[in-house]
Amino acid sequence: MATPTAIYLDYNATAPARPEVIDAVAACLRMGAINPSSVHGPGREARKRVERAREQVAALVGADADQLVFTGSGTEANNMIITGCGRSRVLVSAVEHAAVLRTALTKAVDCDVIPVSHDGVVDLAALEDMLSEDETPTLVSVMAANNETGTLQPITDVVRIAHAHGALVHTDAVQAAGKIEIDFANWDVDFMTLSAHKIGGPQGVGVAICRSRELLRPMVLGGGQEHGLRAGTENVAGIVGFGVAAGLAQAEQAGEATRLAALRDDLESALKAEVPHMKVLSENAPRLPNTSCLTMPGVRNDTQVMAFDLAGIAVSAGSACSAGKVEPSHVTEAMGLGDDEAVTAVRISLGEGSKGTHINTFVKAWLELWNRKGNSRSAA
Ligand code: PLP
Numbered sequence: 001m002a003t004p005t006a007i008y009l010d011y012n013a014t015a016p017a018r019p020e021v022i023d024a025v026a027a028c029l030r031m032g033a034i035n036p037s038s039v040h041g042p043g044r045e046a047r048k049r050v051e052r053a054r055e056q057v058a059a060l061v062g063a064d065a066d067q068l069v070f071t072g073s074g075t076e077a078n079n080m081i082i083t084g085c086g087r088s089r090v091l092v093s094a095v096e097h098a099a100v101l102r103t104a105l106t107k108a109v110d111c112d113v114i115p116v117s118h119d120g121v122v123d124l125a126a127l128e129d130m131l132s133e134d135e136t137p138t139l140v141s142v143m144a145a146n147n148e149t150g151t152l153q154p155i156t157d158v159v160r161i162a163h164a165h166g167a168l169v170h171t172d173a174v175q176a177a178g179k180i181e182i183d184f185a186n187w188d189v190d191f192m193t194l195s196a197h198k199i200g201g202p203q204g205v206g207v208a209i210c211r212s213r214e215l216l217r218p219m220v221l222g223g224g225q226e227h228g229l230r231a232g233t234e235n236v237a238g239i240v241g242f243g244v245a246a247g248l249a250q251a252e253q254a255g256e257a258t259r260l261a262a263l264r265d266d267l268e269s270a271l272k273a274e275v276p277h278m279k280v281l282s283e284n285a286p287r288l289p290n291t292s293c294l295t296m297p298g299v300r301n302d303t304q305v306m307a308f309d310l311a312g313i314a315v316s317a318g319s320a321c322s323a324g325k326v327e328p329s330h331v332t333e334a335m336g337l338g339d340d341e342a343v344t345a346v347r348i349s350l351g352e353g354s355k356g357t358h359i360n361t362f363v364k365a366w367l368e369l370w371n372r373k374g375n376s377r378s379a380a
Helices: 019-030 041-060 072-083 098-107 124-132 155-164 236-274 303-311 331-336 356-379
Strands: 066-069 090-095 111-114 138-141 166-173 192-194 205-209 291-295 346-351
Touching: 019 111, 019 236, 041 066, 041 236, 066 303, 072 138, 072 166, 072 192, 072 205, 090 124, 098 111, 098 166, 111 124, 124 155, 138 155, 155 166, 192 356, 236 291, 236 331, 236 356, 303 346, 303 356
Parallel strands: 090 111, 090 138, 138 166, 166 192
Antiparallel strands: 066 205, 192 205, 291 346
16 A cells, blocks of 8 residues: 655645635535525525635735636636637647647637747747737737746736737636736736636636626526626535635735745755756746756656655656656647656645655655666666
8 A cells, every 4th residue: 555645745736725715615515505696695695705705816816806707617717718708819828738728729710829938938929920920819828827847927028919919818827826926907918717726725616807707708608697607506615715715825925935935946956966967847937936847867757756656745747647658748848848858857846735844855755766766777
């Protein structure tokens, strides 16, 4: 039997629900999580809770509460914005999450991919050219922060260029929320996506934020919930949990960013001191404070993830693993990393429960594995 995981370094996959969130969700369910569309007293009480949560989530990202449409996930919000923004042409960065990339490639009448630099930063000159050469009404979708490497994108530059060409702009801020400061109004984006479980809220709740509700058409049809933009009885307990998580994230963001960046820097410098040719992906780009995508030369990431798991440490492969075959991810591919190197990348993502002792244990386990597998292979 595997050792129970003691050290969780996979916050970008899901940030475990905070105790305050669990309490709020449980309390809401215990009260019956009444339908907030009901006009009786308990229904009105449930509505109040949903609207309070809407204000808390809006406050986290500098949006107005009436700009938020709650959905069943970040994926759904991305789908809704891309398919419901009324633009037939969609330009997406090459490093978007599949919830954006696949949706745009499959559903848009016309979809083009904006290239990124070796550090994973979107090529603004290419974006300008793509918008100049075709005047079709366009949506530009560029994520605020990448889930694998943590690379931050120059969203305000993207907005300036896109708006000059009459394009609308969407940013998937699922990974950025709670980790860096986000200002929906000042960034001047038209649409933004968030997901509760990436900030310590429950899974299965997301939000599509729109500058004006007039810009969006619904994807899920039925009743008139969410101003007719997302039918289906609201997930009251999930939304309440999202609100509590957003409140905590807002209060803690600045302090946590400083604390986690210091832990991440310690981790990276300890490994580089011992194995100078290992790589930190996107090292020279602005990055999220909590994310580190590390190559272990010569050791495949599936081997690493399993070895760390046996040592009680949970991390993720930086590339998608399908049908038992490790393939380089579209992110590392877009950054121009060779396949041999890409399949050695593992993502470490820190969060609320991360401590210096976890970093020390991880570094020790990483170096032991390297000495056992990678070092001997390089010497061979
Ligand atoms: N966008 C990004 C950047 C993500 O990292 C994820 C989840 O990994 C999603 C969207 C999807 O969010 P959800 O899990 O709520 O569907």
